[in-house]
Amino acid sequence: MKKEISTLDELIEAASYITNADEIDTIKKAYEFAYNVHKGEKRLSGDDYILHPLNVAYILTSLYADSDTLATALLHDVIHKGNSTIEEVQKNFSKEISTLVEGITTINKLSLSAENESMVNYYKKILVGLTEDVRIIIIKLAERCHNMRTLWAIPKEKQRLKAKETLEILAPIAHRLGLSYIKAELEELSLKYYKPEAFDQIEEELNSTKEERDKSVEEMKKRVSDILIENNIEFEIKGRAKSIYSIYNKLQKGKKLSDIYDIYALRVIVNTKAECYQVLGLIHAKYKPLPKRFKDYIANPKTNMYQSLHTTVFGFDGKPYEIQIRTFEMDKVAERGIASHWSYKEQGKKIQNSMEQKLQVFRNIMELNLYDVSDEDFVKSVQNEVLGENIYVYTPKGDVFELPKGATPIDFAYRVHTKIGETMVGAIVNDNIVPLDYELHTGDIVNIKTNKNSKPSQEWLSIVKSSQTKNKIRAFFSKIDKKEAIEKGKDLLLKEIRRKKISINEFNETIPDILKELKIESEDDLYYSIGTAKLSPNTVINISIKEEINKEEFILSKLSKREVKDIELKNDILVSGIDNIKVSLANCCKPVKGDKIVGYISRGNGVIVHTKNCYNLRHMDDRIIDVSWNKEQVQKYKTNISIVSEKIENVLLDIITKTNNLNINITKVDTKQKENENIFNLIVEVDNVDTLNKYMKLLKQNSSIISVERVMN
Template identity: 35%
Template sequence: MEFDKAFHKFPAGYSVSDIEQIKKAYLLAEKAYAGQTRASGLPYVSHCVGVANILLDMEVHPNLVIAGLLHDILIDTNVTLDEIRTQFGDQVAKYVEDLTKITSLPQLSRGDQHPEERVPISETEGSSSTWKADTAAETLRKMLLAIGEDVHVVIVKLADRLHNMRTLKDLPPDRQKRIAQETLDIFAPLANRLGIWQIKWELEDLAFRYVNPEEYSKIAEQLASRRTKREDEIKIIIAELEELLRKSDVEAKITGRPKHIYSIYRKMLHKGESFEAVRDLRAVRIIVDDVETCYKVLGIIHMHFQPIPGEFDDYIAARKPNNYQSLHTTVIYKDGKPLEIQIRTWEMHYNAEYGVAAHWRYKENKTPISNEYEQKVNILRSLLSWSMDIEDSSESPEREQLDVLQDHVYVITPKGDVVELPYGATPIDFAYMVHTNVGHRCRGAKVNGKLVPLDYQLKTGDQVEILTANRGGPSRDWLNPNLGLVKSARTRSKIKQWFKQQDREQNLEHGKMIIEKEFKRLGIAQVDLNQYVDEFHVKTVDDLYVGIGCGDIPVGRLVNRIAETQRAPEPETIVVMPTAPAKVRPGATVTVMGLKGLATSMARCCNPMPGDEIIGYITRGRGVTIHRSDCPNVLRVKDKERLIKVDWGMEEKSYPVPLQIKAYDRQGLMADISNVISSEPVHLIDLSMNSRQNIVVINLEIEVGGISQLSRLLARLENIPNVIEAIRVKPG
């Protein structure tokens, strides 16, 4: 197949360089697919050319035409992604990589007429690839959008499906029906959402022909038998309306609106009417220059023809949420039959043609989705036309690149089912979404065949396999928000429910152990918990322990409350502003009771921080030094009159805290510790390390903002493999 004969006319905006790149991609595809054929016997590269020609008709960016030529080359040939990147650049390589991900989805039929698709569907294959039409198809449509971070990737996939539908006759009947049903369930609605009307109606009509051949033939025959008559009627109506508007000095373009077979069938089904009764088989569109003329035309139409009650919609004054604007009315024309009329300006027409007017809720009649998702799709629609005026597409990367579904990820089970999870979800969230018992017994996970930690954040397109134990339950660490092991509130609820069902004495002991461990780790002195009983809506301290043990009361919430209580300001207090540089740890947040203007500084012997019980010591000439209440130096003070009551104010600063980490030595330990520290909003001031008999002790000084921040850091450090404990060093 020669290049010049293979392609339609190239858009006028394409440069010589653009066409040369397309030719280079064509030659690469022709060479890579040499010897491969379609079911029809044609060379396989003819499919690649067909997809590219559909994209050329849409006048898309040349990079997309190249991606259309190479859309499945990574799967079907020995060409590598690096080769594509070297020859055509990063953008084309990203397109092809995303297209490969979509093609590889286990629940989607390729329809590319490879040898395995030229035989009837086996029983095993048939049972493994069925889905509930509404829910699963909706999820798959979202997943297609999510995988294609650039919406143009989905456009190429739609062009691929359209060409496969045009050549579907060469496959066995059962495959024809499956691929056609999939097209109606997924690809046609997706084209509708993106506003690509021409592809949308052609996909629907082609698919309907195979899904319901009897109804298709019946409607097609009725349309064919009346086509000449209907076209003659529309020509007369257009001529009469043009004359009517001309008499009123209105310039307008009037066109007939073709009705498609599947659209007619859906309307008949929805309204329970016969073919003869579907009123908008006759429809015209009137396009004028401005909004004022739209209403003038509407008045003229209603003056001369009887409007049908309930069939008028003003989408100009009250535009749809997706910015669609037009006047819709249906009138009884002078021959006594209904005529549907749309009136809009040229600007409204342009917006509608490019997808802003995709009122898919009515058209698809599928499960409603959130306004947030609708808004994201509306943004995508505005990107569908590529302006040839832009010389370099890299000038507007924010318009070209779009993460369309940031709030969810879509992952695949080993059986090929698609599971929707919140963004940031982990394998534990996935396990509980599959089944509660799978979640309880989860002990590890494989993503895309590789073992991953349980705090791994899943990405759209990941295939996830959960490794389970024969018995056992969840770990209490899963409920620790500092470890990031669980994202979903549903998962957290399931874990808490499991612990609630355990023995009260067991939860009581676990609660005591958790509090003791947390207090020790943070260096918090023993606190009378009776004062917090009412606040946490329990009757006794034991009930508080049980609540923490079963996960109903997060230990972090208790620790934060203790810190807040210990630094609550008194009414008579005066905030002392810092008078020394940050290096000296000024008491910017320390309140000195009943005194003004005193300079404050943090004692280096005990390094107090917000949440600690503190006391002030009046020095000679250096203001007040702030110590922890349990600081040995304070306890040894003989001149008790120099001690003064101080408290923490409300403003937060960073404070130095000494920490100690004990761990079994291994390669990469310090790198893991450094990664955790660098990922937290803290500052490492000092570090020293010594080891003995394979045990390493690491002493650090860290600047943190408060108890909750310190708690999260210590929890994450303790979660590093081989770490025995990570604690705050007590003074003295």
Template identity: 45%
Template structure:
């Protein structure tokens, strides 16, 4: 992997930061970090400054703001040098100091055990979302570079880091919509956890890519002609499914040629109207598989992912997924919340934090779980079980999407909507059919809760039927009050 230089970083940031004062602050942060880390080496033998420089470079590819780039350059200085938060605030500004402190502060705590350290560290990372989401984004970039250079660690450390990455950092990247980071972290983790499987799938994908190259080229030519003839300006990208993505499908028993999104073409147009026009034109040329159409523009994913997905019968019997979106959607679909740095240049950090709290359901769930317990291990276990486990997405009768952990019941759905809905529930209807309250909800179920204000409230045995900690707690609290 090529070593990132100071010139690489500055070339990147000059592409989107034009203010000379901001560029000078970034240069100052680099010089400060380089001097503070002077003499320190990574296990690879490289000068330590290569790591913070690489983290800053990863963030610059997302067009991160000046404060975030500076914080990335300085992110290990409090932990590994004599630098203090107060000194960073004095030499730079309070925001940079807060970001650096947020990234590194838990490393300064004393722990009685490795387990306590991991739990506290994990809780700190997750709850940093409430303070400033940029802290978590810096941590994701930090983890990505560490995973890219994991070859210098022992085999035990490699596997330990890979497991932690899959359990904590991959779900965080997913929930923030940072698919590009998520995908690379997954592939790197698989490389260290199952190297033989990784190599086999890598070789298979390379063969498929070579075999399908002519097919994709001809399809793009056909689609391009149709769109141009209909005055729809567009750009395109091609992709083969990630190594981990294919591994996950094969683990479910699927054969490679049964994976419908193995090959994908992304069509990027100017506006939403042209997304739907392009969809119709593509379907006129290549027949779709009706069951494989998904409209994430009308019903976005809970991490703000927007796109039209359709799988078509391509040339030579290849199945090809078409992903149609606008330019803004493509940026969000690649980087997620960090794309706001590019899309909302003037007030990105405020918009990012506001949208995280108002539009990302998982953030509200984390806040609820955080308020429920002071025990770090219990908190982390609840987060892993409820948020970082496979989620399902169900619909209210109004069409709103509700995210719940796999295995949830109508009881969990009711309490997710509102405490009063859960406390007055007397029945549930799923997909127009009455169900029992211990019915396990499935992806895309449409759920209606029947309530009666005269009901006696939740029965104690509902606790056993509920999956989520929120529902269990509210049922317990209600019955405790009734007993009094």
């Protein structure tokens, strides 16, 4: 495969695995669109800009990318670096392509070299890309791969920043996704710019022994081939060069170049899994294997789907040779990783489940956002679980589990099964009892002891390493605490409603509006949010009041336009132009039928009817509306009367007696005695103001009564 291409025809040829004519037309259309957007633009390297998206798409053909992915690769810079818009992309291409272009545009705006980009935001947006559609990140990795090839064209200080970002973040993600071809190139080019002295030194040493190594590898290749031919095994064999970056890593761990066995390396590819083990046996029968250098990734695949047998043997010349043995299908997955199943959504459940498991580590970390996790802890989780090293530990039955380095028996228990984690009481590692905070290592055999009555401890959150484990522990305590939090939230809200003297029934009527505004599913979720201090009762009550006010503003608008007829809202009150609103009589002036009245649109309590001269209505002209008495309705109205009399007997009897013929009820009498007089405060029920006035006139006829007044305000 050529390193670079310069024409659309070359891209179509590289994508010859795509045979559908419509899909090929989509790729051509994307190229034409990108070509017109980038026309006349140059890259810092001096190349026409269109060559960049063209070669990003070309890199993706090595992963057998689908047509939508190739089209997106061609369009990936039309918004970020070009003058196009997402609306133009949506107009010309499918929803799927538009969504991918929008996703890659968001990711491309990120840079750790940008002063305003925090590590937290960078990681979060990268992880969103991974969990929403993994193709977004695969395109990003291919784009960075091509950019690294021309990194020489940007200023030196930026070269090092880009190389560091690539080496520490993007290359590990490529590894996680099993994209070995892209990972290797990203690591090699990054090291070249990030640690140029180390890179040059290793390259020089390798070049000085290249001829000798090539001869040795070719001879070993021939000898292994002869063994396989003799046994009628169909195979392919390749010499494999050790990357400069992997050698650099081993040198960093204190090894010498002469100690790195797999500088001499072969890869044998056969048809079936059974043949892999057959080849292993044949090679071991001829060449002595090095102790502790055998790894079976076929029986125990890596989480990035990699499968292979690894062994190191002393070759014909006494030098150690690492030999990898795998099937053709395993080789495809080893090279392309998660990209070997581009259309997995259309395939069987087995493939779908496999893909979901590979992406689960990223989702586990994103779920940390559901809890109160500090930015520092979030960054640490990404660095440990996505970018850091992993360990491989075993159950007593031989099942292997991958965990982040530093993981504990608790992490292991939860990885095996949530129930095992929740009921664990102890752990035995390699036949030794260990504490729960013991740090596991690759190769450990872990036996978890459980008790059905045991439960997790909150303290475990400070011990465990895996974000998946932390999420499961938090989920356990959330379930227990939720019921208690709901009750607490309900109680807090009711107390505040009562304190503010708001009608419970009226508040309940606004609950659907409150849930809608807060985007909360149910009443229980609302109470839970209050109980866990995510929402204050006042916030909820203010939304309720606002809903009532909105209704009132609508009423005022209707009244000002007089769009509706008078409607009877209370049997005895006619309110102009209003439908469906509460009407009540004011407590301050206590209107009685026959009084001149007006309506006041209150905040949260509908229309309140006052006497026209009520003191409390001053400065409220903008919320006053016309109301009138319904003459056809007969009912009683409460009002207050204050009577002052001389201090003699039988005055109260006369006050009561005078109500007999007027159909007036006295519901309450409060008597106060002063030195020379009595004061009687009455609450009376009357039919109308005329009857009230007649009663007051009769009282004044009593010579012992000094004054009679209706009490208002």
